[in-house]
Amino acid sequence: MEMKFVMILILGFGFMFVFTAFQTMCNIEKTILDSIAQEDDSFKGDGYTSLAILYLFFSLSNWLAPSFISFTGPRVAMVVGASTYTLFMITFLFPSTVLLYVASAVLGLGASITWTGQGTYLARCSSSETISRNSGIFWALLQCSMFFGNLFVYYQFQDKTHIDKETRNLVIGVLTIVAILGIVFLAALRFMASNAEQDNELEEQHTGCDQALYALKLAGKLFCTKKMLLLSLAFFYTGLELSFFSGVFGSSIGFTSKIASTPKEIVGLVGICIGVGEVFGGGFFGILASKTTRFGRDPIVIAGYVMHMAAYLMTFLNLPNSAPFTDTTDISYLDPPSASMALVCAFLLGLGDACFNTQVYSMLGGEFVNNPVGAFALFKFTQSVAAAISFFYSSHFGLYIQLAILVITGTIGTVSFVIVEWSFKREHREQEKSMSASLAE
Numbered sequence: 001m002e003m004k005f006v007m008i009l010i011l012g013f014g015f016m017f018v019f020t021a022f023q024t025m026c027n028i029e030k031t032i033l034d035s036i037a038q039e040d041d042s043f044k045g046d047g048y049t050s051l052a053i054l055y056l057f058f059s060l061s062n063w064l065a066p067s068f069i070s071f072t073g074p075r076v077a078m079v080v081g082a083s084t085y086t087l088f089m090i091t092f093l094f095p096s097t098v099l100l101y102v103a104s105a106v107l108g109l110g111a112s113i114t115w116t117g118q119g120t121y122l123a124r125c126s127s128s129e130t131i132s133r134n135s136g137i138f139w140a141l142l143q144c145s146m147f148f149g150n151l152f153v154y155y156q157f158q159d160k161t162h163i164d165k166e167t168r169n170l171v172i173g174v175l176t177i178v179a180i181l182g183i184v185f186l187a188a189l190r191f192m193a194s195n196a197e198q199d200n201e202l203e204e205q206h207t208g209c210d211q212a213l214y215a216l217k218l219a220g221k222l223f224c225t226k227k228m229l230l231l232s233l234a235f236f237y238t239g240l241e242l243s244f245f246s247g248v249f250g251s252s253i254g255f256t257s258k259i260a261s262t263p264k265e266i267v268g269l270v271g272i273c274i275g276v277g278e279v280f281g282g283g284f285f286g287i288l289a290s291k292t293t294r295f296g297r298d299p300i301v302i303a304g305y306v307m308h309m310a311a312y313l314m315t316f317l318n319l320p321n322s323a324p325f326t327d328t329t330d331i332s333y334l335d336p337p338s339a340s341m342a343l344v345c346a347f348l349l350g351l352g353d354a355c356f357n358t359q360v361y362s363m364l365g366g367e368f369v370n371n372p373v374g375a376f377a378l379f380k381f382t383q384s385v386a387a388a389i390s391f392f393y394s395s396h397f398g399l400y401i402q403l404a405i406l407v408i409t410g411t412i413g414t415v416s417f418v419i420v421e422w423s424f425k426r427e428h429r430e431q432e433k434s435m436s437a438s439l440a441e
Contacts, residue, residue, distance in 0.1 A: 146275020281354025
């Protein structure tokens with residue numbers, strides 16, 4: 001087996017274990033913190049605020065991520081960044097409002113170098129022929145994290161209306177160990193030299209602080225291009241829908257009392273169904289990359305858009321407007337709310353997210369080969385800005401306003417992505433014509 005492909009698998013397993021811990025915690029954070037607050041009147045930590053702080057620092061530090069990686073390389077950056085995920089998990093064993101928010105900020109800093117390092121390493125292990133396959137396989141492995149953690153949570157939260165301290169500590173302890181296992185995989189990655197001219201120029205002609213400043217300058221220059229500005233609209237939507245399905249959707253179901261006799265246990269099943277959709281989408285687009293990309297990336301993104309619109313409509317009909325905030329007996333248009341419909345929505349949210357993200361990774365790794373570090377940093381910057389904004393307004397806006405925002409931004413983001421994809425298609429056709437003319441001469 002080709003060594004670069006082996007490294008993609010190790011990368012995928014490393015992220016799978018780290019995010020088994022983190023994504024599961026995101027899914028249950030609001031529920032756990034509400035249980036802590038019921039036991040400790042002095043604890044005022046809020047799950048949505050914590051995640052908003054995380055993504056705020058994530059977005060701001062993305063501008064510095066290329067500079068950091070220019071010093072350390074993507075492997076070291078991922079190991080350092082993944083360690084902050086573990087520290088975040090540990091803080092839940094010692095409930096403190098200040099500690100929660102400080103750990104959220106530190107994790108935001110670590111997440112920026114983790115994801116920018118991941119995108120850079122993925123690009124270095126790929127070519128234009130393998131980037132779609134590698135992106136899909138990495139995404140499928142990453143999203144397997146939605147299974148194990150959420151299945152564990154489902155059994156631990158079964159028949160519980162309140163998550164007691166013993167159950168919380170067991171869940172957090174196990175998730176922390178899993179995150180450490182992921183760091184071990186990331187530390188086992190081999191060095192991969194850059195195959196991009198721009199990166200070679202960065203490494204050979206710039207050193208030390210000059211190298212870091214040059215990396216930042218390249219990222220700023222790339223952000224101002226027409227294609228990246230258009231793509232940023234699609235990136236922005238992926239951040240909004242990420243925060244919705246990872247933090248708001250599961251909590252809304254857990255707070256809807258009439259959806260089941262013990263709605264808290266359904267939160268784990270929601271995470272599993274999102275994971276099924278993510279893994280199916282990533283695996284499908286990875287294994288069949290040569291066939292699914294034959295007609296371009298735009299049909300896949302449009303399919304993801306349609307799935308998300310269907311999920312938002314069903315969520316509007318199924319869950320009450322007050323569901324994101326706290327336990328409620330309110331109903332929407334269905335009485336009683338349907339747990340089965342909620343799980344179908346979860347699957348569609350996961351599959352649609354896979355459609356968007358695998359194609360974004362494919363485009364950034366395949367079309368921006370001269371500056372993959374800057375491209376992935378800008379993607380994560382825009383995505384995390386959107387996620388931070390979403391988590392801030394999730395504490396104030398009802399479910400219906402949040403769904404309306406997702407519909408509008410999803411439509412704009414999809415159109416923007418398609419325009420950029422068509423632009424790249426035209427460029428490739430012109431290059432092929434030019435090459436054919438040169439060979440004919």
